[in-house]
Amino acid sequence: MWQYVKRYAHFAFIAALFMGGEVLMDLIQPGLMRRIVDDGVLGLNNNGVGNLELVWHLGIQMIGMVLIGCCFGSLNNVFVNMASQNMGNDLRKDMFRKIMTFSFPQIDRFGAGSLITRITNDVTQVERLIAQFVRGMVRTVLMTIGSLYFMFTLSPDFAFIVLGALPFIIGAMYFALRKLNPLFTLQQEKLDVVNDMLQEDISAIRIIKACVRETYEKLRFGKGNDDLIKTQLKVLLTLAFLNPLVNMVMNLSVAAILWYGARDVMEGAASPGSIMAAITYTTQLLMGIMMLMMLFQNISRGFISWKRLATVLHLEPEIQDGKFEDKDCSNVSDFSFENADAAGQRSENTTKIINTQGHIEFVNVSFTYPGSQKPVLEHINLTINPGETIAIMGSTGSGKTTLINLIPRFYDVTEGSVRIDGVDVRDYKVSSLRRRIAIALQKSELFSTSIKENIAWGRRESDETNTGTATTCDSKTGTAITDKTKTGTASPDELRGNVSLPNETEPTGSDAHSNTAADADIERAARIAQAHEFIAPLEQGYDTVVAERGMSLSGGQKQRIALARAVLKGSPIMIFDDATSALDLKTEANFYNELAKTSPQSTKIIVAQRIASVRRANRILILESGKIVAEGTHKELLKSCAIYQDIYQSQVGDIAQHENATQTENANTTQPKANTTSKEADASAKGGERA
Numbered sequence: 001m002w003q004y005v006k007r008y009a010h011f012a013f014i015a016a017l018f019m020g021g022e023v024l025m026d027l028i029q030p031g032l033m034r035r036i037v038d039d040g041v042l043g044l045n046n047n048g049v050g051n052l053e054l055v056w057h058l059g060i061q062m063i064g065m066v067l068i069g070c071c072f073g074s075l076n077n078v079f080v081n082m083a084s085q086n087m088g089n090d091l092r093k094d095m096f097r098k099i100m101t102f103s104f105p106q107i108d109r110f111g112a113g114s115l116i117t118r119i120t121n122d123v124t125q126v127e128r129l130i131a132q133f134v135r136g137m138v139r140t141v142l143m144t145i146g147s148l149y150f151m152f153t154l155s156p157d158f159a160f161i162v163l164g165a166l167p168f169i170i171g172a173m174y175f176a177l178r179k180l181n182p183l184f185t186l187q188q189e190k191l192d193v194v195n196d197m198l199q200e201d202i203s204a205i206r207i208i209k210a211c212v213r214e215t216y217e218k219l220r221f222g223k224g225n226d227d228l229i230k231t232q233l234k235v236l237l238t239l240a241f242l243n244p245l246v247n248m249v250m251n252l253s254v255a256a257i258l259w260y261g262a263r264d265v266m267e268g269a270a271s272p273g274s275i276m277a278a279i280t281y282t283t284q285l286l287m288g289i290m291m292l293m294m295l296f297q298n299i300s301r302g303f304i305s306w307k308r309l310a311t312v313l314h315l316e317p318e319i320q321d322g323k324f325e326d327k328d329c330s331n332v333s334d335f336s337f338e339n340a341d342a343a344g345q346r347s348e349n350t351t352k353i354i355n356t357q358g359h360i361e362f363v364n365v366s367f368t369y370p371g372s373q374k375p376v377l378e379h380i381n382l383t384i385n386p387g388e389t390i391a392i393m394g395s396t397g398s399g400k401t402t403l404i405n406l407i408p409r410f411y412d413v414t415e416g417s418v419r420i421d422g423v424d425v426r427d428y429k430v431s432s433l434r435r436r437i438a439i440a441l442q443k444s445e446l447f448s449t450s451i452k453e454n455i456a457w458g459r460r461e462s463d464e465t466n467t468g469t470a471t472t473c474d475s476k477t478g479t480a481i482t483d484k485t486k487t488g489t490a491s492p493d494e495l496r497g498n499v500s501l502p503n504e505t506e507p508t509g510s511d512a513h514s515n516t517a518a519d520a521d522i523e524r525a526a527r528i529a530q531a532h533e534f535i536a537p538l539e540q541g542y543d544t545v546v547a548e549r550g551m552s553l554s555g556g557q558k559q560r561i562a563l564a565r566a567v568l569k570g571s572p573i574m575i576f577d578d579a580t581s582a583l584d585l586k587t588e589a590n591f592y593n594e595l596a597k598t599s600p601q602s603t604k605i606i607v608a609q610r611i612a613s614v615r616r617a618n619r620i621l622i623l624e625s626g627k628i629v630a631e632g633t634h635k636e637l638l639k640s641c642a643i644y645q646d647i648y649q650s651q652v653g654d655i656a657q658h659e660n661a662t663q664t665e666n667a668n669t670t671q672p673k674a675n676t677t678s679k680e681a682d683a684s685a686k687g688g689e690r691a
């Protein structure tokens, strides 16, 4: 924690100085009050003749002290907040960065709810720990020392009375904190559970309503919440006993001072003013101790939260960078967090540059999910050549997604190796590897921003580059494209970016150097993904803002935006994991046709359930129980593979429809493209989206 504290230690130090000033003002006041009573009112040093002028004089001094103390207190708050909030800000950012470097199993181990609790509630607790420490601890320590000192100067007896009370208070606090500490840990864990449920329920609200499971979910959430409240109640109950106990000890001390002091006053050993001052010091001191009690609670809570944060911050990412960097991405200024973390490491290791072609090899690959005993993939041997289109079919749970997840290292193989262009994926720099792979998934993740931003999102490195020029990768040629839109030197060809596209209006002149170039890229990608048809008629077109997680779009529309995003990324390797399942067959066929035309050199891997989606692939693999059981073209498999034949038989209707769609498409390409296509596409899209 010190590394975070020390960055803002200067603020904390200044805050402590101001707190010292505030305490000093508080400590001086009882002395002034004593003089007002003894000298000003009772005139003890003037034969019983009071001095009103002195009362005024000392009164004004007291008001001045209060005001100065108030200013010191406010300035203390300002600097305390600067220290604690800045530290919290750094912690939150570092937590987020760290989480971004985690592998899926690591994220699963914590759970999304727990990570959210840590990054929000736990960071707040640590902020509070720092604030309370600088504010409360400094105040209490100075106040205790100062009050005891002044009490000793007033009367050592008074000081001994207070010192006698201290062990009771400290003992009570010690036992309370021993009881409270495990409860604080439990409380944070219960909060994790509640946050997990909350997150799950809010994102699944549609299905909860559709299945009329509101009551069930309410009960489930209620139970989690009750558990949290029970723990919180235990904490409060412990405190409920502790507070009155400390109050009682404090009042007994005041009573003892009054009793003792009254006797001294009667015997002439002490003045009434000094008794008043002693009582004020006692109250200040014991209030300080009370505050210390609250402080210990927050400190102990803060340390528990810090431990939870440290578990995340000190966890080594399972997926580590290798030495190989893609040639075309080697001079991309890396924004990615893993690179931020690995920056030092990179300078030590000699980075080896490779020109990615898109050749993929699975060499005797086996994979078992962490925590599971049963392998999901067993001894997979597979070679995919650059520019080849491979389709993977197989029953649900056969391991298709798992297989493709090994390529971008979402998981690392348990045995064997996955190689891209002859290099084990584990030897690549993770960001470089993933930049060369475009992925579209069945469940399209969209962000609550414009359609344009959503499509451009996958190719963001150029936007995030803040030094020099940005380089992205051309899928067709495999060569680097320097993003000269920023420097104003881009030619129209360069402005076409990653996507190699059919001839359309090229941006020229000054347009070529403005945003319209990027817009043109986005539109072309959307056209390939068959998304332009539904985006163009929208009132705001590409600037239409998508609701959270794409809720304002149909399933098919979301998928087409996700496809456009993958196309725009234009990587040498493209993976479509059931990414066209919500499209009708015609739209799907159009997409793959366009893709084949515009990115012939990209290696494409299509995971699909429909024969119509895969029949045009160069090779189709049939995966069963984690093993490749058949491999061949559509025709070959129809002849030789019983599983494929079964699937074919079950989809005969679909296939006929697909053939018609393909014929219509071929006919259309011989005629000028009329506007009717957009209507057809929309109508068919609706069909697909219903699918």
Ligand SMILES: Nc1ncnc2c1ncn2[C@@H]1O[C@H](COP(=O)(O)OP(=O)(O)OP(=O)(O)O)[C@@H](O)[C@H]1O
Residues within 6 Å of the ligand: 369, 370, 372, 376, 394, 395, 396, 397, 398, 399, 400, 401, 402, 403
């Ligand atoms: N994160 C995970 N942890 C543990 N087991 C998993 C995990 N993800 C998938 N599995 C298991 O691995 C097996 C293969 O899953 P995978 O998602 O690869 O299948 P699939 O062929 O893509 O299925 P589908 O066609 O239904 O998408 C399944 O038995 C599944 O239960």
